[in-house]
Amino acid sequence: MTAAADLLNAINELRAHAAQFIDESFRVTMEGQALDDAAKAIIRRITDQASQLGVDTPSLLISGGSVDAAELVDSTYDGEPWRLILGKTKLAKTLRARDNETTLLFFSVDGFNQWLARTDPFLYPSGNEPDLAEPTTIRVLGLQSGFGGQILWVLPLWEEASEVADVALPDTSAIHGLIHTNSVKALRVCPSAFALTWGNLSTGEATPLVQLSTRVLAACLVQELRRVDDRYEVTLRGTKRISLPLLEGEWAETPELLSRLIEAVRWVYEERSETRLRLIMDRLSIDIQQGQSLLHGLDSYLTAALQQARDSYGFVILERKDAYHKEVRELMKDMRSQADLYAAKVRDLVGSLTRDVLGILVFIGFSFIGKFDQTKLHELLTSAELALLVKVLAAYLVLSCILQLASHLRDASLAYQESEAWLDVLQHYSSQAEKRDRFMEPIAKRRLTLFWAMVITGGLYSLLALVTWNLPFVAELLLAQ
Numbered sequence: 001m002t003a004a005a006d007l008l009n010a011i012n013e014l015r016a017h018a019a020q021f022i023d024e025s026f027r028v029t030m031e032g033q034a035l036d037d038a039a040k041a042i043i044r045r046i047t048d049q050a051s052q053l054g055v056d057t058p059s060l061l062i063s064g065g066s067v068d069a070a071e072l073v074d075s076t077y078d079g080e081p082w083r084l085i086l087g088k089t090k091l092a093k094t095l096r097a098r099d100n101e102t103t104l105l106f107f108s109v110d111g112f113n114q115w116l117a118r119t120d121p122f123l124y125p126s127g128n129e130p131d132l133a134e135p136t137t138i139r140v141l142g143l144q145s146g147f148g149g150q151i152l153w154v155l156p157l158w159e160e161a162s163e164v165a166d167v168a169l170p171d172t173s174a175i176h177g178l179i180h181t182n183s184v185k186a187l188r189v190c191p192s193a194f195a196l197t198w199g200n201l202s203t204g205e206a207t208p209l210v211q212l213s214t215r216v217l218a219a220c221l222v223q224e225l226r227r228v229d230d231r232y233e234v235t236l237r238g239t240k241r242i243s244l245p246l247l248e249g250e251w252a253e254t255p256e257l258l259s260r261l262i263e264a265v266r267w268v269y270e271e272r273s274e275t276r277l278r279l280i281m282d283r284l285s286i287d288i289q290q291g292q293s294l295l296h297g298l299d300s301y302l303t304a305a306l307q308q309a310r311d312s313y314g315f316v317i318l319e320r321k322d323a324y325h326k327e328v329r330e331l332m333k334d335m336r337s338q339a340d341l342y343a344a345k346v347r348d349l350v351g352s353l354t355r356d357v358l359g360i361l362v363f364i365g366f367s368f369i370g371k372f373d374q375t376k377l378h379e380l381l382t383s384a385e386l387a388l389l390v391k392v393l394a395a396y397l398v399l400s401c402i403l404q405l406a407s408h409l410r411d412a413s414l415a416y417q418e419s420e421a422w423l424d425v426l427q428h429y430s431s432q433a434e435k436r437d438r439f440m441e442p443i444a445k446r447r448l449t450l451f452w453a454m455v456i457t458g459g460l461y462s463l464l465a466l467v468t469w470n471l472p473f474v475a476e477l478l479l480a481q
Contacts, residue, residue, distance in 0.1 A: 003049065003052060003053045004053060004091065004094050004095065005157075006049055007046065007049040007050060007053060007055075007091065008107070008141060008157070010042055010045045010046045010049060011028070011030075011046060011086070011107060012107065012141070013042050014030055014039065014042040014043065014046065014084065015030060015107070017032055017036070017038060017039040017042070018030035018031055018032050018084075019031055019032055019033050021107075021111070023106050023107055023108065023111030023112075023114070023115065024115065025104055025115065025128060025129055025130055026087060026088055026089050026092075026104075026128050026130075027085060027086060027087050027088055028085075028086050028088060028107060029083065029084070029085050029086075030083070030084045030086075031081070031082070031083045031084075032081065032082050032083075033081055034078075034079045034080070034081070035062065035077050035078060035079065035080050035081075035082045036078065036079075037078075039082070040072040040077075043058075043060060043069050043072060043084060044069050044070075044072055046058060046069075046084070046086070047060075047069040047070075050086070050091075053091070053094070054090070055087075055090035055091040055094070056086065056087035056088075056089065056090050056091070058084050058085060058086040058087075059084070059085045059086075060082065060083070060084055061082065061083040061084075061085070062077045062080050062081070062082045062083075063077075063080045063081060063082075088104075088105045091105060092104055092105040092139065095137075095139045095157060095158075096137060097137045097153060097155060097160065097161055098135055098137065098153075100135065101134075101135040101136060101137050102130050102131070102134060102135070102136045102137075103136075103137050103138075103139065104130060104136065104137070104138045104139065105138075105139045105140075105141075106138065106139070106140045106141065107141045108140070108141060108142055109140055109142050109143055109205050112138065112140045112143075112154075113208045116208040116209060116212065117208065119212065121193075121194055121212045121215060121216045122187045122188060122189060122216070122219070122225070122227070122232065123185055123186075123187065123188070124185075124186055124188055132151070132152055132190075132193040132194065133151070133172070133188075133190045133192070133193040134151070135151055136151065136152050136153070137152075137153045137154075137155060137161075138152070138153070138154045138155070139155055139156070139157050140154060140155070140156065140157075140205075141156075141157055142156075143155070143156040143157075143205055144156070144203065144205060145159075145199060145200050145203070145205075146159055146161060146162065146199050147196055147198065147199025147200060147201055147206050147209075148161070148164075148196060148197075148198060148199060149164075149167070149192065149194070149195040149196050149197045149198070149213075150164060150165075150166070150167065150169075150192060150195075150197065151192055151193055152193060152194065152196075154199075154206075154209065162198060162199065163198065164197075164198055165197040165198050167195065167197045167262065167266070168266065169191045169192045169195055169262070169265060169266065169269075170191065170192075170220070170265065170269035170273075171190075171192065172188060172189065172190045174269055174273065175189045175190070175191070175220055175269075176188075176189065177273070178223070178273055178274060178277055179219070179220070179222055179223060179224065179225055180223065180224045180225070181224075181225050181226075182224065182225070182226040182227070183226065183227035184227070185227065187225060187227060189216060189219050189220060189225065190216070191216055191217050191220055191265055193216070194209070194212050194213040194216045194217075195213055195216075195217060195262055196209060196210060196213050196255075196258060197262065201255035201258065202255050206255075210254070210255060210258055213258055214257055214258050214261055214295060215232075215246060215247060215295070217258065217261035217262060217265050218234075218246065218261060218294055218295055218298055219232075219234065219246065220265045220268070220269075221261075221264060221265065221268065221277065221280060221281075221284075221298070222234040222235060222236055222294070223235055223236060223237045223277075223281065224237075225246075231245060231246075232245070232246040232247070233245050233246065234246050234294050236281050236284055236285045236288070236294075237281060237285070238278065238280075238281030238282040238283070238284060238285030238286070239281075239282045239283075239285050239286050240285040240286060241285070242285055242288065242290060244288065244290070244291075244292060244293060244294055244297070245293045245294065246293065246294050246295065247293050247294070247295050248292075248293035248296070254299075257295070257298065257299050257302075260298075260302050260303060260306070261298065261302070263306070264280065264302060264306050267306065267309075267310070268280065275313070276309060276313065279308070279309035279312055279313060280305050280306060280309045282309075283301070283304065283305035283308050283309065284297065284298075284301055284302070284305045287300070287301040287304070287305065288300075288301060338415065338416075338419055338443050338446065339442065339443070339446050341412070341415055342412065342443075342446035342447060342449065342450045343446070345408045345411070345412060345450055345453075346449060346450055346453045348404075348408070349404065349408065349453050349454065349457045350453070350457075352400070352404055352457075353457055353460055353461065356397060356400055356461075356464070357464060360393060360397070360464070360468060387472065390468050390469060390470075390471040390472065391469060393468045394465040394466075394468040394469035395465075397461055397464055397465040397468060398461070398462075398465050400461070401457070401458060401461035401462070401465070404457075405454050405457070405458055408450070408454065409454065412447065412450060416443070416447065419439075419443070
């Protein structure tokens with residue numbers, strides 16, 4: 001801790017000699033107009049302490065050229081413009097509060113707030129920007145007290161996090177399952193990355209992050225989020241459909257609004273999210289006036305909308321339950337009719353095969369065999385008339401097989417497609433999983449049975465047609481035994 005503290009103190013001392021101090025996510029840049037002996041001594045001290053600590057050695061540029069800090073021992077570079085660039089990654093890791101976290105370091109509260117002002121909480125991180133959706137701790141020199149949520153912690157340099165409240169917030173996939181995003185760039189709404197649930201949030205140090213947090217949580221309570229240029233607009237589809245800006249002008253988001261937003265988001269996404277969100281939207285779409293921003297409207301009307309939604313939820317669920325059971329009964333009726341259809345087709349195939357086999361036997365047995373003269377049986381079997389007859393019968397069997405299989409396959413396919421289409425139209429209360437488990441899978445077994453029956457029937461018809469086509473040869477073969 002002492003070595004890191006000495007390095008940080010030296011950086012702060014050099015800051016007093018710099019005309020410009022740029023504090024970024026993973027590096028800090030200091031620039032001066034004229035190098036003097038005091039600045040030289042501090043730069044050498046920073047370089048030595050960085051080497052001892054095992055962190056990134058700073059890069060020194062004087063008049064645009066790279067210079068080794070060890071060369072700063074005489075008056076060679078006096079009065080020349082200089083720049084010092086120090087990577088903060090390894091230094092920040094010495095201050096990490098959790099294993100497997102990304103640790104950021106800022107040398108002032110102003111630098112931290114300026115970085116937040118450049119952060120868009122709805123865009124995926126690009127370049128070297130950190131991903132706040134992963135566990136992240138931000139150490140800020142000069143911060144009086146820590147604050148944060150479950151994932152994001154903002155702490156003074158040497159302070160540990162206080163007791164972190166366990167607040168269950170929905171993940172990104174649950175949010176995007178309800179809201180539609182519309183932007184040239186991919187948008188992400190991740191409340192757990194920005195939600196602040198512990199620490200003193202009423203201080204001016206926490207205000208910029210409170211503002212980002214309220215915007216992200218407010219976006220969880222809309223049906224559509226759009227990015228137009230650098231502004232965000234939202235759409236509420238409740239009793240009325242209204243479109244309004246997410247934030248308009250200067251608006252001081254408060255910790256109290258943030259707390260109410262966290263409560264509302266937790267309740268909406270706890271269960272039956274679509275229904276709960278619709279209940280809140282019904283009231284907000286009436287109360288929020290055209291021209292207001294969403295955050296201004298939520299500050300005024302969210303409490304009443306959430307209370308009304310909670311009061312109405314029980315009655316809505318009872319109505320949905322009755323409608324759900326009615327819908328399931330209709331689906332089961334449709335499933336039974338589909339099952340009967342496939343069973344009937346299997347029976348038709350078996351009946352047709354049996355009929356054709358019996359018809360062939362009766363036709364040959366009663367019409368010809370009884371009239372055959374046993375002394376001329378060989379002559380009859382080799383006759384052209386019998387050969388023509390059996391070929392006609394074989395052709396009939398092939399034609400019968402093709403027509404039956406084609407008609408059954410086409411009928412079954414059309415019936416299945418129609419059922420799928422009607423399921424999508426009529427399915428309002430049951431889930432896709434219920435549709436799959438209660439309807440599609442049982443019908444799939446019936447379809448498989450029908451297809452196997454068609455394959456077996458086609459094979460038997462082919463065998464029967466082959467035997468009929470070669471009936472004289474088969475008869476002679478049997479008689480020879």
